[in-house]
Every structure is written in structure tokens, then in C-alpha cells.
Amino acid sequence: MVEPENVALVLLAAGRSRRFDGDKLNEQFLDKPLAYHVVTALANIPFCARIAVVSDTGLDFAALGYAVVQNPDPSLGQAGSLCHGVTRAKELGCDYVLVALADMPRVTAAHIMRLFDAANGPDTIVASSDGVRPMPPALFGKDRFDELLDLDGDDGARELIKAGRHVVTTPAELVDIDTREDLEELRALYGLPTDGK
16 A cells, blocks of 8 residues: 555646547536546545646646646657656655546546555556556556656557556546547536537
């Protein structure tokens, strides 16, 4: 088990949204931009630090208590953003990083606490799973930081999390909004107009 005070939350919010055709993180879902749902869900967890890795966004993560790190070249893929976040966490002296994606609006604090409960020391790798495949949010101990910093491309830490422990939750909690159709399906689930208005 790990205490949240030893964990840096690294929120990846610098994707290029190629398949979405627009700024998906700023799209309205319910009462706020899509990206702010995971921010709100994790707001009461006392992290060591909150780090948002961004690129060309109008969203004000700093106003929500995040150290904002700019990713100057999101074309390098998710691994590039991850490297920026892990570097900042190391500078701040955090022992773990929890990697979360800003386009996963249904993640809960309860699930994150289950990831913390599954941690087993500095070489920890604990990922979420829908029962079929591992995915973020994922927790990494400080002995894994150098491996994270060596990653490249859009696969990010995919291979690392395959080898880690997996905490299963419902597929609905791990919804990842990649396309407009994904967002329309999520809005429809809540009985909302699919155009967000």
C-alpha cells in the first residue's frame, strides 16, 4: 500500500486529438469541460503534487491546483508527455507517479485508492483493467521512473503496464474518449443531446 501523500498525479492532457477532429478536452460534458471530470473526481485525494502536461490548451489547470508543464512537441506521442510529467515528479521528490488521462471522465477516487492498496514498494507497476486489457490510470514506483523516461512513441507505458499488477474495474469507469462518436455515446448514456447543447 502507498499513501497518497507520496504520489504525484500526472495528468496527461497534451494529446493531439487526431481522431476527434477538435479540442476534445474542452468539449462540454454535463456541467464542465471533459478534462475537468477526472480533475474533479480526484480533487480530494491529498497527492504529493498535481502535474498537468498540456499543449495548446485554453483550459486553466493551474487554477485547479496543478503545476502545469508544457509539452512543446506532442507529435512525439504519449511517451513524450509522460516523460515531462515524470521529470517534474522526480524534481519534486515524489516516490510514485499516478498516470491519468484527461480524456477518461468516469474514473473515480475509489478506484484510485484501490490502485494505491495494490502497490508493493518502489518497483510498483499497478494498472487499471477492464477485465480484458490493462490501461491507465496506472501507478509507478520510483524504481520505474527511469524506464518511463526511456519510453517513446504513442504506446506510452503500454508494455510496462502489461507486466504489472492489474486492478479490475467496470469498463464503464475506464471509458476513454478518442472520437466524437465516443463522446456522443457517453452523452447518450446520460440522456444528453449528442451535440453537447
